[in-house]
Amino acid sequence: MTRAASATPAPRIVPASGSLWLYAGLALLATAGFFYVNIMSAIVDGLVTGLGFSNPQAGMVGAANIYGASVGSFIAVLLVRRLPWRPALIVLLTLLVLLDLISLVVPSAPLLTGVRALHGVFGGMAVGVTYSVMARTRSPDRAFGMLLLVQFGLGGLGVMFLPTLVPTYGTAVLFLSLAALSTCALVVTFTLPRLAGTDSDTRHGPAPLTRSARNTAALTLLALFLFQAGNMALTAFIIRLGEHFQLDRGFIGHALGWATWIGAAGAVLVIVMGTRFGRLRPLCIATLITLAGTAAFFRSDLGAVFFVANVGTAITWSFVVPYLFGMLSRLDASGRLATLGGFVSKLGLGSGPLFAGYVLRANDFTPLIAAAIVALALAGVAMFLAARRIDLLEPIA
Template sequence: MTQQHTLNAADTQRYRLFAVAADSTLARLMLAFLATAGLFYVNIMPALVSGLIEGRGFSARDAGLIGSCNVYGAAVGAFIAIFLVKKLPWKTAAAALLLLLISLDLVSMLLTNPLPMMLLRAVHGLTGGLLVGIAFAVMARCGQVHKAFGMLLLVQFGLGGLGVMLLPPLVPLFGSWVLFMALIAFSLTALLMLAFLPAYPLLPLATQHGAAPVQYRPLLAAILAIFLFQAANMALYAYIIELGEQAGLTLSIISPALGVSAWLGLLGSVLVIWLSTRFGRALPVFISIMITAAATYALHYSASAAIFWLANLAVGVTWAFSIAYLLGICAEFDQAGQMAALGGFASKMGLASGPLFAALVIDGGSYSALINIAVVLLMLAAVVALYPCRTLDNANA
């Protein structure tokens, strides 16, 4: 039994006139903007947390919890989207969700109390998570799907780097509303692009006869490694501006370091494509995560601008490199693709849990304990990841 959305003659003619080619680079760019719009605040999380502290007078703990609520909401939304993407008219749903995101960001500009902000950003996250889930489902209908996700990384790291470089210095000048205006501008851009995307009708359900059974033990290990890795990284990333300032650095040093670090994430994703599995998975993943741990430990010496820069640049490359491999490993354990979605859910849960955990650890104002705990979690993630990596390497030997 198959499912397929059909278009009437008028719809078909309209899409011919206004839509870009379904498998074109421009279509992939537009889909990347659509997917990024729901989670762009993650890419500028340091700017958002710092802006709430500097511009609204929120405590570091409250600002971190607000960021965490945002991403937890996104995790829930992404999970719900798994069950809705085949039932909703995706363009109408995406447009409605983008308009809701814009409305929530407008209201966020008016709130001055942490608790209402936490609740509102949780709803914002839920909305964005639904949008990302829909966008990912549509991207899966493109030809050469890996190119669509490559474009997604390009947009996320490129514009995310620009955001963390330019936004923090603007908060003291214009106030924290500038952060939400940046999110609104991104959503408006995605809404405009949505009008030019083709229909991407739902494809027939893939047959799963003869598919190998899912190996749940190594799969669960891969999911745990993703959670640990993302939580450890985001715990520090959310507070990296405050960490640098506490060490005596200025925004003129911190913001460019974060921007260039985000852009170097593009190098990490390119390295994954180039290396592929020529050296297996276990060795590249283990080395990459251990480098992340070493660079994270180096943040103890952030009083040196050179060390702060080098540590962030190293994490920028290895973060993108490692998570691309780990998410790919989840997909390889399930030919039907459902476990890849579960890996994405684990990733969002890790991204949400990091700021929450950090907000509790740094309540006393010290970042040393947070750095040490993040290093331990990263090393644990590297060890846990060896099991699924070796399982796949041995199976393909």
């Protein structure tokens, strides 16, 4: 018996199926709830170039969307065990489509900020409900890996083509793409089978976490917040960063699209590897690559360096996040801790653009890149400590 044995969670509720097709369906549902995060750079750039918003205004709209999602995720933490997941998702996805369509006719920054904040609330609830289902599947690490694979695959399309369409079709193309994805997810909701152990069940509450498990969960949540904030601070303004270094707009769009698609390889690695090599060693390697890739943005005046930096950070982003959610699921098989992780993740994603928007008042990207490196380094320390503890909970297999 190891010294971490006291943190061993309750046995996992295994659903009727743990196939990759099931994981793909759940991944699409979760992606629809916050796909705007994956195309945040296109949205921020579109608001600046299409509607004439300032950098702080565009950053505020993006931040409001994500902070609203944080509120929705927190609500999901409180209600997820009381709601039947399928009816809840049908209602929430329908509301997302309506709010995306409303966003088409809102021209002012303050009003659009409010609409997107409300959109975020419903989207965050939808993601939280889906996360609770994914956390109780047979392999949460692989389930969340599939989520990142879907996000990066669709996100690559978004960042490659949407910025080039905004000058012709305006910002409407951004919100129409979000509405289309939510509509597809709504259809998928009706096709998924009923999954044993994932529907609402109030008869048994989640087992309380031990002190060791709570400390480990706190470290994991801290790592998740800092990792998401550090990455999103740059990602939200990555198109502006490229233009600041006088890169061609067409090159930037294609570089980001290809980098996002290649970045999905990180999620594929998680799906293939699972926890075969534990979590500590893979996360150590990924963090070092993340720091090197982020530092490379200092030389974004070189197109090849800009592209490689985006590829490296995209791969590690899609690699690290599934492991962090898998760690939370390992500590709490009920799914509530993973849902809480969704709340903290969105706080980090929202804090990145908000912080970056104000740092960039002088359009100097050097302080922003440096701040992102510090946040990612601190995230690495927290995730190392958490992964070391969680690796003691189970044999490496």
